Amino acid sequence: MESKGAYYITTAIAYTSGKPHIGNVADPVLADCIARFKRMQGYDVYFQTGTDEHGKKNEQKAKAANLSPKEFVDGTSALVKEQFDLMNLSYDHFIRTTDDYHVKEVQKIFKKFYDQGDIYKSSYEGLYCDECESFLTESQLIDGKCPDCGREPRKEQEEAYFFKMSNYTQRLIDHINSHPDFIQPVSRRNEMMNNFLLPGLQDLCVTRTSIKWGIPVDFDPKHVIYVWLDALTNYITGLGYHCGGESGELFKKYWPAGLHVIGKDITRFHTIYWPIFLMALDLPLPKQVFGHPWVLMDGSKMSKSAGNVMYADDLVDIFDADAVRYYILKELPFENDGNITWDLINERTNSDLANILGNLVNRTVSMINKYFGGKVEDCKIAAPEDEDLHACVSACRDKVADKMERLRTADALTEIFALFKRCNKYIDETTPWILAKDPQKGPRLSTVLYNLVDSIATGATLLFPFMPETSVAILRQLGTVPLPWELLDKTNNYPANGGKVTDTPSILFERQEMEDIIKRMEEKYANSEPAPAEDDMQKKAELHKELQGIAKIGIEDFAAVDLRVAKIIDCQPVKRAKKLLKLSLDDGTGVVRTVASGIAPWYKPEDLTGRHIIVVSNLKPATLCGVESQGMILAADSGENEVKVIFADNIPAGSKVR
Structure with missing residues (x-):
């Protein structure tokens, strides 16, 4: 098929102050669906997501966890990526705003704005929302609260640099009027025009001196660059944009973006501040910004402090990734908020999928x-x-x-x-x-x-x-x-x-009763309370820190791994787990070894029976979907959504691999 052209799609990068709940994961799932569909149509797609890692909240969370900010965000970024990967996302690039190339370009962009007169130094006294890390005017408040998160802002005073939004306001208004599809849905466009642009924009504070965890202004290092100027520019730095120099081939090929997929609560930043920054850089604007609605839990906005959150890993354990993807994509309306509960997703899985x-x-x-x-x-x-x-x-x-x-x-x-x-x-x-x-x-x-x-x-x-x-x-x-x-x-x-057709049809989706789901969740968390998100973050950060030298193991560590050839004497699907196959192995010991392996998407049982494979035989047993797995077989991930088992058919069962 002849290519229909380049198409660049992004998600809002996830903030790394906590474990992302299913509402946060909805954003990249939606973008992934669009990216995959565009590829199917013949577009040359580049899909980027990632993590937003600077700012006061992360500085505070790191201090509470007794970690440096970088150690903390290393762990939380890894956890965000883990939750995203559970949903089988097909992104081409995962950017982190602590990446060296991003930091350097943000500093160059800031200096360019300053040199051309778009940024000036003054002092700030007004309202600041800690949750959104944004400055507000009285006219923007709704019942005295932040219009985006609903929290009460506090008064703030400090020296800061400001961006002259008025330099580009009319130009942005003209662009929105002449490109009616630029902001989707229409209700978001009307909100941006009527609540922010037409009343007149205040100059935007773009640095802080009261925090240290951020990208420093290289010519005035007591200032760190405002988190939104830092975060928004990821969409071009991740493509290889070079401010004041020759940009990379990816940028030349894919910019401007075809679509930014974001949550409705950050529409203002992406449809007002971001386009103005691009105008100041003399770059074309993205073709479209979609401020999708929220996923509510039982009618309320998810909040870890309120205890009404659901996480992708729990949902995937019960329903599998595709069932969760289906629910998000089916129940997330175009304009109004969607709703999710355990009952609802189970009902939809049973009725539509099963x-x-x-x-x-x-x-x-x-x-x-x-x-x-x-x-x-x-x-x-x-x-x-x-x-x-x-x-x-x-x-x-x-x-x-x-x-x-x-x-x-x-x-x-x-x-x-x-x-x-x-x-x-x-x-x-x-x-x-x-x-x-x-x-x-x-x-x-x-x-x-x-x-x-x-x-x-x-x-x-x-x-x-x-x-x-x-x-x-x-x-x-x-x-x-x-x-x-x-x-x-x-x-x-x-x-x-x-x-x-296949000789024996396999069940795509098992019908489940809520009583069974509740029992499985109770078993999952038996003998321990679910860790608070912050504790989870700290453990992840500490683990990341410990694993920095993982590539350098000693020979004694490798020698402790018992690898041996085994013959597959029987292979059966595992009920309620379409990814798992139950392998019965002859490893030369005279005792049949059982291994549960997630290779069902790539192999049929009849393809494996009689084959010789390599098994890690001295792993501690683990129970997977009711099957006690007594080892792990070796397989290779090609990186192309394909896993290949490593066969050893010409080697006798029981032979040790050295």
Whole structure:
């Protein structure tokens, strides 16, 4: 496919003062879905996320944890990345605002603003919001509170540098008026215009002297650069922008950004301050900024202090990453806040993923195996009921593309699941179990099942940006591969002369009862209280500090690892864990060893039985989804969302690896 051009998409970088809750993770999940969809369409996509690490809150948290600020943010940044990676994000670059190249460019940008007269030194006396790390005017307050976080600001006085916002205000107003899609949704655009731009912008305070944890102004080092000037510029420094010099190839290729995906509470910073900074740098503005709504927990904004938070790792443990992605993308409206509870996500998983999708794939594959030994063939015995199914399939791609172009992921998912529902209806209309009773209707039955596989394959391909692992699992069961974009508005893409589905369909999503979920969470936290987020941060920071020299282990450390060849004598899927396979191994000791391994997305049980692999045999046993795992097999991660087991088929079981 010919490339449709470069497309740069970013998330707001996550602040590293605490463990990100599921509402924080919604931002990169949404951006990842858009990035994957753009790639599917043929765009050359570059996707960046990362962490925002300077500022007073981190300085205070580090002191409380008895760590230096850098040690603290090393740990918290690693924890943020861990939570993001659990959601299977496909980012190309993870930036940290403590990265050396970013720090140097921010200092150059500040100096450029100062030299050209956009920044001047004065003193500040007014209102400051510690939570948002932003300065406010009385006119911006709502009932005396910060308009973004709802907290009461405090009075602040200190020497500071200021940016002359008035130099660019009218130019920004003109840009917004001439680019009506620049700020999405429209309600955010109206808010920015009516509440901030049209009443007149105050000059923006861009340095602090009361804190030390920040990027110093190199020509006046008692000042550190205001966290938002530091953070916002990550979108260009991460691409290789060089202020006053020759920028890198990535910047030349991908800037301006196609889309900034941010939470609605930081729309002001991204649609007023950031465009003005870019104007001062004489750089083009991003094409679009999407201030998406919040994910509320049981109707309230998530807050660690209030105790109403949910974390990605807990949710993934219970539902798996794709089910969590589905809920976020389906239940996060375009404009109004969404809601999440354990009950709601379980209800959605059971109804949409287990009943509609999982049951469709399972019954289709089962019927093909039962009636035709797993073979799929289009015998071209058409009937009127085929036409409506084909029309639904042909229209689905462009309907989904239209919704995604307007950033409406929930509506796009609705279109995909309308196709899956239509497939279920087609089964009821054609009644394959009745056709199977009449041998003369075998060709018609074969055509019906072919139409089903062909239609599900289209839906599964379109599902990839939303639920990548599930998409791959469905296509593997159908015995096919993702369809190219240019064929997704057509039917009869499955090989007409035949294909073969998997011998045994695997369950995509298990139905769960809330009682079981509660029990599993209780077991997870048995004998210990969940660590407060701050304690979690400190442990992560300390661990990061300890692991700085991990690449330099002694020979005695390596010698302590018992690696040996083992033969896989049996392999079975693990219930309620579609990523896990249960391996029964002969490692030469005469005792069967059981290992649970997360390789199900890449290997079928029949592919592994009889093969020889390498196992770490002296790990402490661990229980995974009810299976006691007595070791770990060696596999390689290619970095391309593919894991390959390291086989040792020509070496006898029990042989030690030295």
